[in-house]
């Protein structure tokens with residue numbers, strides 16, 4: 504297996520591209536992407552193509568039925584200038600699970616590696632190297648067949664988009680407990696990374712923003728008592744000095760960042776617990792002082808401290824130690840992700856050697 508070749512027109516587009524002076528988060532698109540089609544029961548060769556609109560049939564299963572899944576991951580600039588990836592095996596396993604859940608073909612580990620490797624190597628000059636900066640990568644998979652009968656497609660497109668991104672260091676966020684609407688159902692697709700989950704979160708999120716908050720905090724879809732997560736980030740509470748995060752429930756998305764922080768915290772001698780967390784017990788713990796801090800975590804924001812948690816009726820609880828533990832964990836995680844300290848967890852892999860990358864991605868857990 505070799506990385507895909509870059510044709511002359513794509514090379515020209517890369518040569519003409521310049522990083523903006525101020526790198527934003529999530530809006531600056533790299534000028535090329537990886538694209539491949541699944542048809543006739545197999546994956547066709549992939550290629551690097553200009554980043555542009557793609558033809559999508561208006562009656563496609565992607566547009567009509569939401570047959571779409573994606574991933575969010577990052578390539579970092581190594582000390583030697585080459586790109587490396589952080590735990591891409593976790594993203595591949597989750598991407599495979601999402602694909603199966605929506606009856607789409609799995610992208611084989613070797614093909615996933617080829618896409619990530621060829622794209623990040625072609626864009627190596629545009630992997631920003633400042634603290635918290637990276638080339639954000641967005642693998643995307645969707646159904647192409649036009650049909651109004653509800654059944655799966657036979658043709659699919661696999662894209663990997665790239666976005667030079669700065670750290671998403673916002674001010675500490677304010678979250679609103681969402682008591683009415685639910686992001687995902689038990690037995691539904693909440694544990695997979697599929698676009699429909701986000702569509703289902705938009706209205707409630709807009710409502711919470713209109714009430715002066717930044718993000719909705721979702722509760723479990725069965726009784727609305729246990730905390731699940733935010734719309735694109737997992738949730739962590741610091742209680743009696745340990746970190747506590749909701750256990751996988753079948754309807755929350757298990758983040759790579761969540762898993763990494765649990766392992767990192769344990770390694771730092773901090774108690775790290777994955778368990779059911781009742782919202783009402785948590786609010787009592789904040790009032791009594793047992794819970795000193797809350798934060799959210801995900802690939803984009805890495806770690807986002809939470810300043811306050813509130814209800815739609817205006818009640819609000821401020822946190823005592825905003826950023827204390829979370830900033831320490833964020834810095835430790837960034838040190839590993841950026842290759843500033845030894846990778847004792849075996850989480851980092853170079854992007855250039857595609858066969859090694861494929862082995863890393865397919866390795867058993």
Ligand SMILES: *Cc1c(COP(=O)(O)O)cnc(C)c1O
Nearest residue numbers: 735736737756758759760801802
């Ligand atoms: C992607 C995502 C997360 C964070 O996952 P990471 O792998 O850490 O980026 C959390 N919740 C939802 C709903 C997500 O889609």
